[in-house]
Amino acid sequence: MSRIVYVNGDYLPEEQATVSIFDRGFLFADGVYEVTSVLDGKLIDFAGHAKRLQRSLDELEMKNPTTEDELLEIHRQLVARNDITEGLIYLQVTRGAADRDFAYPAEDVKPTIVLFTQAKTGLADNPMAKTGMKIISIEDQRWGRRDIKTVQLLYPSMGKMAAKAAGAHDAWMVEDGFVTEGTSNNAYIVKGNSIITRHLGHEILHGITRAAVLRFAREAQMKVEERPFTMEEAKAADEAFITSASTFVMPVVEIDGEAVGNGQPGEVTARLREIYLDEMRKAAV
Numbered sequence: 001m002s003r004i005v006y007v008n009g010d011y012l013p014e015e016q017a018t019v020s021i022f023d024r025g026f027l028f029a030d031g032v033y034e035v036t037s038v039l040d041g042k043l044i045d046f047a048g049h050a051k052r053l054q055r056s057l058d059e060l061e062m063k064n065p066t067t068e069d070e071l072l073e074i075h076r077q078l079v080a081r082n083d084i085t086e087g088l089i090y091l092q093v094t095r096g097a098a099d100r101d102f103a104y105p106a107e108d109v110k111p112t113i114v115l116f117t118q119a120k121t122g123l124a125d126n127p128m129a130k131t132g133m134k135i136i137s138i139e140d141q142r143w144g145r146r147d148i149k150t151v152q153l154l155y156p157s158m159g160k161m162a163a164k165a166a167g168a169h170d171a172w173m174v175e176d177g178f179v180t181e182g183t184s185n186n187a188y189i190v191k192g193n194s195i196i197t198r199h200l201g202h203e204i205l206h207g208i209t210r211a212a213v214l215r216f217a218r219e220a221q222m223k224v225e226e227r228p229f230t231m232e233e234a235k236a237a238d239e240a241f242i243t244s245a246s247t248f249v250m251p252v253v254e255i256d257g258e259a260v261g262n263g264q265p266g267e268v269t270a271r272l273r274e275i276y277l278d279e280m281r282k283a284a285v
């Protein structure tokens with residue numbers, strides 16, 4: 001059975017789903033996206049992703065082709081039609097298809113909306129949560145509005161390839177001496193009682209997982225510092241970890257070839273992962 005995807009109002013087998021070659025997502029990366037995880041056949045933090053989608057669209061003066069209720073229904077339909085118990089749902093909205101011109105097209109051009117599922121077993125039971133990730137540092141060479149979740153992902157792809165070539169799993173990006181974030185995740189260190197992660201701004205994506213994890217950390221009386229940190233500080237930290245919709249909370253045990261703490265996943269990280277998964281499973285829709 002082929003995967004059923006959603007394109008502009010239709011549920012179709014993936015082989016039949018098409019988008020115009022004039023689509024501005026294709027020509028200009030003029031599009032935004034969201035990735036929502038599915039656990040036990042339910043959506044994790046759908047409301048958070050829907051809210052950020054609206055924000056990305058607003059920042060780019062792009063129309064939202066669906067209401068939040070319609071979007072939820074599409075997500076649920078795709079989960080059901082593809083029998084997904086664990087995996088990811090990818091959503092992309094672009095400004096639509098128009099003759100090539102840098103200026104935005106006329107108001108009547110309809111946005112394109114595409115969603116598809118990726119079945120992934122072992123998202124929650126990811127063995128990497130026990131062993132931890134190795135990361136390298138690279139310069140952050142992305143554009144200046146990283147708070148908008150656009151589909152311009154070439155530099156993050158290059159970063160993942162650089163990590164792979166260095167025998168690592170991912171890269172953290174550094175700008176003006178401070179860590180911004182991972183190629184597709186937010187970056188954290190733990191020192192003493194404090195969880196340290198970069199403050200929100202245009203320099204990083206406002207992670208939906210980040211917001212929930214920081215909320216749970218504060219509720220558990222952990223100290224949270226939202227401020228920039230350097231790679232040197234990270235290497236001298238007790239623990240390090242990342243968060244994202246696809247990895248939840250994942251320990252980092254090595255940075256640029258140097259062990260973080262004792263080189264094993266840390267206790268604070270393990271606790272946050274556990275709290276996050278427990279709470280988000282309960283709240284899943």
Ligand code: PDD
Nearest residue numbers: 035183184185186205207208209244245
């Ligand atoms: N990436 N920072 C960047 C640059 C990201 O691409 C992502 C998400 C995050 C974490 O955001 P969230 O917690 O909302 O997933 C931070 C997704 C998972 C991806 O591109 O696949």
